[in-house]
Amino acid sequence: MLMKRLSLALVPAVLVCAAAPALAANLKDIFRAARLHDMGYRQAGASYREARTLGPEARSAFLPHISAQANTTYNDLTSSILGGEAGFIFPSGHFTFNANGYGISVTETLLDIRALYAWRAVGATIHAAHQRYALAQSNLVLTVSAQYFAFLLARDDLRLRRAEERALRAEYQSALRSFHLGRAPITDANEARARYEAVRAATLAARNAVRLARARIERMTGRPADHLWPLNLHHPLLRPHAGTLVTDEARALRDNLVLRSARFEARAAAQSAHAAFAAHYPTISAQAGYSYNRADNGEFGFGTVLRDKTIGLYLTLPIYQGGELSAKSAHASAAAFQAHVAALRVERRVQFDVRQAFFNVRNDYREIAALAAAKKAARVALASERLGMRVGVRNNVDVLRAEQAYYRSRRDFARATYDYLLSRLELKAAVSHLTAGDIAELNALLQPPGAPYAPSHGHRPPRRMLRP
Template sequence: MLRKLSLALAVSCASNGMAWAAEAPLSNKTDLVSVYQEAVDNNADLAAARAQYGAQKEVVPQARAGLLPNLSAGADLNNTRTELDQPAMTATRSSTVYQATLSQPIFRADRWFQLQAAKSVNEQASLQLSATEQNLILQSAEAYFNVLRSQDNLASTKAEEAAFKRQLDQSNERFDVGLSDKTDVLQSQASYDTARANRIIAQRQVEDAFEALITLTNRQYNSIQGVVHTLPILPPAPNDAKAWVDTAAKQNLNLLASNYAVDAAEDTLRQRKAGHAPTLDAIAQYRKGDNDGLGFTNPSPTGQRYGGDAEQRTIGLQLSIPIYSGGLTSSQVRESYSQLTQTEQQREGLRRQVVENTRNLHRAVNTDVEQVQARRQSIISNQSAVDATEIGYQVGTRNIVDVLDAQRQLYTSVRDYNNARYDYILDNLRLKQAAGTLSPEDLQALSRYLKPDYNPDKDFLPPDLAQAAAEQLRSRPTQ
């Protein structure tokens, strides 16, 4: 009699006889929060973003310097040789002058608006860094769950290969005793070969997923903790797309950064317009040197020339009124108008994109909830279909192609179920990122549903599905 191959049996064959790699010790399994912490400490993109912010925030002290006093000191050392033809005479004169100049801007509208623009740029850079840090939370989760997704996919593929291998063995046994023809053997062999090829690809995908995790954190991992099947699959709270969009409009970090980009462009425009305004500076200067260097050429009141050192002290106001600079200022104003328009349109485009993403992700999470439930039931139904088809094959009402197709549909539904689970987890995190509320606490909450002794070859399916399939099969009348 043909032995019926249940899903539980296939899982057992895959986990015992076709293990992809030896299970790492329990203590070596890494959890989600640990991966995130390693990413924070070692991620190259985050380190580059922090360095970029360190450079960008210097625009504020640089702009402020234009409104603060400026003190400079220097010295002039000159040697002048004069030759006269009539009468023939040569004179050489040396002079040394030391000076210090203090300048304090009193009215510099352009520099004031430049400082305001710099402050907006600094706030924009700070928010962009925060957005990068927040995105690392999502990147860590994506890399982590992509490993789990690929491991579960490999486990189901190995179980499928084991199922087709056993089906091939049974077809050979039936052919040897004359219960089936060569066609059944060839069909089983083709299905087994395809499943084996798929298993090889799935094995490579696991390795690729681990490589992505290593790239993110610069750390090696033997194995990671998996998600239990009791993870609550719930709609987003609140389950109102408008509420999520309103939150995103107020808290999305990239959108908030774009607001400061517009503020910076507006202040830059004011700075350019201020190029038409006069400037006023207070100047204080001190000079000391010999009289030739200071320009003392008149004799003293006694009729004698003074040949010693002299000092000059100057205090005054310096007013500058721009009249014409070749059209430079007007051109810069027009340039800033265009740049402001560009920045405003970029902000509007980003706002629309944030609204679209938030609504789409809200729908995605709700769809994922239904998908997980439907895919779970699909496994039960397909398992029942496999059992019924194998019974029909035994009594001659079904052929080997029907059996193979039923098994293929079963393992497709298994992969669809696991994909739906991980899509639900990641779409939830993406929705929170779009709304600007994603934080490390969300990873902490997910960690409560991680299984330290997770074994993909055994745990890629809920443990109660085989029993549910058997009950469903018994509850239906046989044809």
Template sequence: MRHFLLPAVSIVALAAPASAETLQEALARAYQANPTITASRAQQRANDENVPIAKADGRPSFSVTGNLNENPVNTGNAFGNPERSLNASAGVTIPLYSGGAVRNSIRAAETRVEAGQANLRGTEASLFTEVVGAYNDVLRDEAIVGLNTQNVRVLETNLRASQDRFQVGDLTRTDVAQSEARLSVARGQLQTAQANLISSRENYVRLVGTPPGVLDAPPPLPNLPDDPDAAVEVAVADNPTLLAALRSRDATQYDIRVARASRLPQVGVTVGGNYNNYLGTLGAGSNVGGVSGIMQDGASAGVGLNLTLPIFQGGRPAALIRQAQALRAQAIEQATAAERQVIASTRSAYAIWRSSLQVIQSAEAAVSANRLSLEGVRAENSVGNRTILDILNAEQELLNSQVTLVTARRDAYVAGFALLAAMGQAEARDLNLEGEALYDPVVNYRRVRNRISDFGTDPAPEPVAPTTRGTPAQGAELTKPLAPELNSNVDRTPALTTGENAPNR
């Protein structure tokens, strides 16, 4: 599956303005500058360095040392304790055999790099799932605010009509009180909906880095599986979190070999040279030969073969091996736990997605039926067959079904995307982030894996993700009208509003 984020029909509105922000744009911003993913990339770059660190243990090392000694008080033999001396030495150590410790350390590091790359894929998928959720939360909550705003307007009209009909004796004070109470409840629900919208917008800012503005319709999700078993089959093969756990498990077998190498012989070659100079002070003050007859400097060089054969280390090698074996057992169980989690998440996302689709169908039918019911109740009220409470209940039922509809649409989309993410098919390579260069962790790994320079450092780190401190606090204003299927304007003829021509109940 590739390139599926294309324009589509809106979840809560038929169309958005041409300047509306798309889900693809929101994902691209998060991909480039969300601190969670930029930090994960930096962590993976640090993980890459474990490979050259492991390789360094098997490479020759060269060192130079020097010292200058000054003896201001010299009362002993001038040959054994000259006034000053200069010494320098240089040596090259070449490891030849380490029991397989270096080789297996490198393999373990390389395997953990692969695990880290899979984890980075998982971070991308998790971030995109959060962004998709935040994007649809804003759409849902803005629709709910619109519905509650509409409901308040309707109830305000009902209250004025009830008051008018009370003035002409067509209704009782009880009817007016019921309208007032329902309007007060509706205003409280509107305040709650507005607070939820503000919270969703702030969460969007946290993830994307910019305010949501006018959001376009999210696109349809392609290639969703037909049954949960097919989804699980794909997820077990390509879920990045599971792949990372499996690679981490594989790395532990090399750790055991490294621990076993601690009780094997180690062989190395050392090539070194020394130079010393007493700076004319050797033999000073002595009556033997004078200073001028004594050699004041000297040099030497040597080549040696070093063999280290561990005999007894106090139980340390065995403890290291047992520790590595226990950690491998832990990694094996963690891989099993990751597989279980992936299977459960996939099946759960599939179930929520399918259930939400059914809820959408039911809610659409309920909205249509409740709208018809409200119009009928209003018409029957105009001839005295229905009470004001019947109208209020019908309006509340319509509102509830509308809220259920927009919520189910949000839940279905987010669950569908989460299902794709669990299957390993909702990452940057799948999202067609046009104009955005995709981050490839392999590039940095290839750059550093064979470096041998002690001075090849990178520039000082600079912030990548911008702060949102300057972003204005989000409000609950509406950015676009409700979709027609959510609009519940009703006929407001005089007979329905004042009751002047209707018979008394």
């Protein structure tokens, strides 16, 4: 009974929590949540931290190795002298005694070419892991921006579809009234209904697209995505940078993270191949040691105390190990060549990606200007068709076509705006890399949900276009 009362008492609190709206989030909030939740980014960070631990291990080959040892033993010894002469001075018998000792040794490598190349290979591996970690953040910036803008575009498309649906429903009802009054044929009403039903179906598809886009963001961030800040289309868009294609390609060959990572991996493979071949070379080391051993008794009836001090040079030269060293050297050389070819392949791909992104940015920026003009022209054409219908020179079908053309121009303009912003990010990612600063730059183009939202109006067509 008590549990039932507690359950009933908790029901209002649960309903209040469930009814509480989710907090509004902008692009920076989504990026912070994705950086904490994204497993790919966290795995890249873990791989980089793991790679950094290889440095001290490789460097230890050049540092002194100091070891100490100690021992103590209890001995129970029975000694019998057989065949000895009568005057043999060492007695036979049963002895129990303790023996103990300690020692310390220091070894310093003076020459080890294989370890030197291995240390260089580890350094290149660490640099490659660091580039991959930075690349993971750059990819996360691009992914978060793409998913965020995909949701905004789907939401804009849904709102425009609903507005178009309302407009076409009104046109259909007007055509139906005109038919009943005998001022228009039935074909106008049938076409208006067909267009209205098609827009209704498109609205349902747009609603499903919004749900899918929201689900992708929630999967990426692990948090609700109900009240995302919209894009402020009144804000002037950022112009493309004034660089040239040749400059961007040269920068990409120097700063692109994918290419830098591939080159470091090729360098690590080359150093590993040198290390495998250097296993044939001799190694020289110096060693010094001190040891103390004491035994209270022994098999000859007396104890001993031994102190030993040593210092010397040691040279080791492998002569033949069954072909193992040659086989490892050949395998490492083949792996180094494969890594070199992979780096060349990445270099060609980066050049193509930069060229493609460069042209996309220029084309999208000009497309925005053209679509802004087309949207304005479609709005004027719609007003003209409606006026012509009132004076009797246009019919309902003409108005329907102008209505759909107007909403289509608004959707195309919104899509081109989001495409342009993503193209800018793709170009910078192809040339170098993306950071949290790029998220902040895009976040400045957003507006809080409470501000007036105009998904179809606002952006003024650019007056001056940059030459490619």
